[in-house]
Amino acid sequence: MQNNVLILDFGSQYTQLIARRVRELNIYSEIKPYNKPPKDLSSYGAVILSGSPLSVRGEDAPHPDLSEIKGKKPLLAICYGAQYLAHFNGGNVSPSNTREYGRANLSFIKENEPFFHIINEGSQVWMSHSDTIKELPENAVKLASTHDVENAAFRIEGEDTYAIQFHPEVYHTTDGKQLLKNFLVDIAGMEQDWTPDAFVETTVAELKEKLNDDKVILGLSGGVDSSVAALLLHKAIGKNLHCIFVNNGLLRKNEFHDVLEQYEGMGLNVKGVDASARFLNALAGESDPEKKRKIIGRVFIEVFDDEAHKVENAKWLAQGTIYPDVIESVSVTGGPSATIKSHHNVGGLPDYMKLKVVEPLKLLFKDEVRRVGASMHMDPNILGRHPFPGPGLGIRILGDINEEKVKMLQEVDHIFIKGLKDWGLYDKVWQAGAMLLPVNSVGVMGDERTYEKCVALRAVESTDGMTADWVNLPYEFLQKTSNDIINKVKGVNRVVYDISSKPPATIEWE
Numbered sequence: 001m002q003n004n005v006l007i008l009d010f011g012s013q014y015t016q017l018i019a020r021r022v023r024e025l026n027i028y029s030e031i032k033p034y035n036k037p038p039k040d041l042s043s044y045g046a047v048i049l050s051g052s053p054l055s056v057r058g059e060d061a062p063h064p065d066l067s068e069i070k071g072k073k074p075l076l077a078i079c080y081g082a083q084y085l086a087h088f089n090g091g092n093v094s095p096s097n098t099r100e101y102g103r104a105n106l107s108f109i110k111e112n113e114p115f116f117h118i119i120n121e122g123s124q125v126w127m128s129h130s131d132t133i134k135e136l137p138e139n140a141v142k143l144a145s146t147h148d149v150e151n152a153a154f155r156i157e158g159e160d161t162y163a164i165q166f167h168p169e170v171y172h173t174t175d176g177k178q179l180l181k182n183f184l185v186d187i188a189g190m191e192q193d194w195t196p197d198a199f200v201e202t203t204v205a206e207l208k209e210k211l212n213d214d215k216v217i218l219g220l221s222g223g224v225d226s227s228v229a230a231l232l233l234h235k236a237i238g239k240n241l242h243c244i245f246v247n248n249g250l251l252r253k254n255e256f257h258d259v260l261e262q263y264e265g266m267g268l269n270v271k272g273v274d275a276s277a278r279f280l281n282a283l284a285g286e287s288d289p290e291k292k293r294k295i296i297g298r299v300f301i302e303v304f305d306d307e308a309h310k311v312e313n314a315k316w317l318a319q320g321t322i323y324p325d326v327i328e329s330v331s332v333t334g335g336p337s338a339t340i341k342s343h344h345n346v347g348g349l350p351d352y353m354k355l356k357v358v359e360p361l362k363l364l365f366k367d368e369v370r371r372v373g374a375s376m377h378m379d380p381n382i383l384g385r386h387p388f389p390g391p392g393l394g395i396r397i398l399g400d401i402n403e404e405k406v407k408m409l410q411e412v413d414h415i416f417i418k419g420l421k422d423w424g425l426y427d428k429v430w431q432a433g434a435m436l437l438p439v440n441s442v443g444v445m446g447d448e449r450t451y452e453k454c455v456a457l458r459a460v461e462s463t464d465g466m467t468a469d470w471v472n473l474p475y476e477f478l479q480k481t482s483n484d485i486i487n488k489v490k491g492v493n494r495v496v497y498d499i500s501s502k503p504p505a506t507i508e509w510e
Helices: 015-024 080-087 176-188 196-211 223-238 255-262 276-283 289-308 323-329 367-375 403-422 476-487
Strands: 003-009 030-031 044-049 073-076 092-109 124-135 140-146 152-157 160-166 213-219 243-246 270-274 316-317 356-358 431-445 446-460 493-496
Touching: 003 015, 015 030, 015 176, 044 080, 073 080, 080 092, 080 124, 080 152, 080 160, 140 160, 140 403, 160 176, 196 223, 196 356, 196 367, 213 223, 213 289, 223 243, 223 289, 223 316, 243 255, 270 289, 276 289, 289 316, 356 431, 403 431, 403 446, 403 476, 431 493, 446 476, 476 493
Parallel strands: 003 030, 003 044, 044 073, 073 160, 213 243, 213 316, 243 270, 316 356, 446 493
Antiparallel strands: 092 124, 092 140, 140 152, 152 160, 431 446
16 A cells, blocks of 8 residues: 555554544554564655653653654654654753643744644644653754643654644644644645545455455354444455354344344345353353453354354454454554453454454444445445444443343343434434443332342443543433333333543443
8 A cells, every 4th residue: 555654653542543533534544563663664655653651751761763764754743752853853851840731722833834734823732741842953943832832843854754742633632633634645745545445445355365265254243343344255255254143142132133134135144143041151150340251252252163163164253343442452552552441352262263363344443434334335224323342231231140130131221222213312322321230229119118220321422432422311311211211121220321431431331
């Protein structure tokens, strides 16, 4: 790929957002660790240096070799990257008197600079650093300041090298996308030709080359990710794709039957496997959320291994893994990012399973997956379906799991989701679900005291799952939903609504 942006990751939690913003400009981008850059840089038209939780003044400061990049390719250094360029090229980086974090406004912008094309003084930016650039290198030109940060942006004379102390990739920087466009399109000359159609064409070609005539097993879930992965693979290998939909006993009400019906007429070879008893038996008595995820992941692998033996000469297991799954499970770059929680479809296969893994969507965010699906004319009902976690209700039942709890939560969830659809709210919500809490509370029904379960409803809005805000659902809707749940679901006497955003909370409770 000749029209590619290389993002060197120094461990910032914002690095993946840089990739998102670049892709929103229809320019492809790849994230690589700062200490393991590609040996061949010929396919990259520009390079971006990310931020970092570390200080350029520290002994453990990331120290990349930029000899083949700086001055030779258009370079944009963000936050730590900007401080790195200043510190190691004769400038002065010192601790700030106070941590510079949050919103700020540009109080000065140098005139007639293409980097700040159609961006005006007063534009809001987002700061997140504890060091600041006190003095620029001798060959640097100051491009912008805020009230508290004198050297908010600069460039190096005689090079297409630009540096900024703020983060253009976050939504709080109002002109961040324009700034990236100015750098990538106007300065670096990148072409905006990475579209969903282009992704489909490239990915199908790569899958054909990689898989040849091999048989592939794909686990379908009924959701967007696995469905889009299935269509891409079907385009590439046709009848050699064998799709399996597993009932793990933790699906939504009637979902096993409904999902199998959903795929009829799509031309996919789909087999339904009811392994609900196997999953519930394996989970019996386990209440630790991470261990539950591991158990569900292990049993998934075991079920697929059993089914793989029924498909003669199957060599690959395909998964609908997407970027946020990878990011949250382990740093995609092998850097210092912390594991937030493991995902059942991330981390490879055990040695005993003789299948190789293929993940056609692992570098896409959820909204990108939907756009790719739309470009292949996928059923809008599938594309518009809310994300549903791979471990299903297993991570929405806090504490240990049994069949009674699953049925209880299925009924609660069904009332909540059906209500969202009936009230015309479903498409305004990115993801919704109910959590069964491991507590009982006192209630009164009729003249009798009850001591029954509490459930929490959760509805969030997001674009990619990396961040999310709770949805302000109408009080009238919440009131009716609460009444319906308490009146119709035996064993529940209290309903609460979760108003936590991500971060600091995650979308799921476990």
